Amino acid sequence: MSEYILDVTDVDKNFGGLRALSDINLRVKKGTVHAIIGPNGAGKSTLLNVIVGRLAPNRGRVLLGDQVLTGKEPHEINQLGVARVFQTPEIFPELSLLQNVMVPAFAKREGIFKMNFIKSLFAEKEVREHAEHLLDDVGLISQKDNIAGSMSRGDKRRLELAMCLGQQPKLFLLDEPTAGMARHDTNRTIDLLKRIKERGMTKVIIEHDMHVVFSLADRISVLAQGAIICEGTPEEVRNDPRVKEAYLGG
Ligand code: ADP
Ligand code: MG
Numbered sequence: 001m002s003e004y005i006l007d008v009t010d011v012d013k014n015f016g017g018l019r020a021l022s023d024i025n026l027r028v029k030k031g032t033v034h035a036i037i038g039p040n041g042a043g044k045s046t047l048l049n050v051i052v053g054r055l056a057p058n059r060g061r062v063l064l065g066d067q068v069l070t071g072k073e074p075h076e077i078n079q080l081g082v083a084r085v086f087q088t089p090e091i092f093p094e095l096s097l098l099q100n101v102m103v104p105a106f107a108k109r110e111g112i113f114k115m116n117f118i119k120s121l122f123a124e125k126e127v128r129e130h131a132e133h134l135l136d137d138v139g140l141i142s143q144k145d146n147i148a149g150s151m152s153r154g155d156k157r158r159l160e161l162a163m164c165l166g167q168q169p170k171l172f173l174l175d176e177p178t179a180g181m182a183r184h185d186t187n188r189t190i191d192l193l194k195r196i197k198e199r200g201m202t203k204v205i206i207e208h209d210m211h212v213v214f215s216l217a218d219r220i221s222v223l224a225q226g227a228i229i230c231e232g233t234p235e236e237v238r239n240d241p242r243v244k245e246a247y248l249g250g
Pocket of ligand 1: 038041
């Protein structure tokens with residue numbers, strides 16, 4: 001088995017005449033946090049969308065462990081163990097917070113098409129307890145019976161984190177998880193991400209906020225104009241003149 005859980009090789013992605021990703025190579029070791037940073041429009045979200053199967057690359061290949069993800073549907077990639085939170089929270093707005101966390105955990109456990117009524121009755125108590133535990137983890141337990149659609153944006157993002165954690169993914173992708181959050185919510189979210197780091201879950205995090213990146217990441221790749229211009233430890237990246245140029249000179 002490879003020590004890498006994610007292996008992106010030679011990926012290009014064009015939108016008409018625009019080359020959004022150019023010759024991307026990215027490998028992420030199991031159990032690490034890998035950050036992708038770069039200016040607005042650099043191609044960060046496009047790269048995540050290629051990994052999760054929402055966009056087909058024009059060239060290249062994505063592997064999860066030994067499995068080829070390229071060409072698979074987003075739900076298949078999710079079933080294989082890739083969970084993600086997007087820039088805009090994706091939740092079930094009419095359901096309660098508790099139900100929101102239970103649905104994906106159930107689907108993962110039973111297989112959505114194999115749900116068996118009797119088995120589900122037994123599984124429900126366990127799934128519910130686990131979901132409550134997750135809501136407690138993200139600081140939302142006191143609101144568990146509230147309707148998700150009525151929450152603040154910061155709370156929706158934390159709910160989405162709990163939904164993803166409930167799937168116990170092999171690889172967890174986060175696209176700007178603290179975007180639009182007040183400082184207080186950002187700090188709580190960083191604390192949460194640090195705690196799940198201790199559990200050894202592999203994460204790829206896209207982040208604008210340098211404070212967040214440097215306190216969380218084991219390695220950082222810097223994307224500018226669709227290409228990775230630098231990769232290394234936070235210390236190496238911080239001191240790389242190309243990074244300063246991409247951010248300041250851009
Ligand atoms: P980032 O997440 O780093 O801010 P994106 O990946 O969203 O950047 O975008 C990279 C480039 O690709 C930008 O120039 C953006 O306008 C363009 N782009 C992104 N998605 C699409 C799309 N669906 N169709 C056309 N152009 C797109
Ligand atoms: Mg983006």
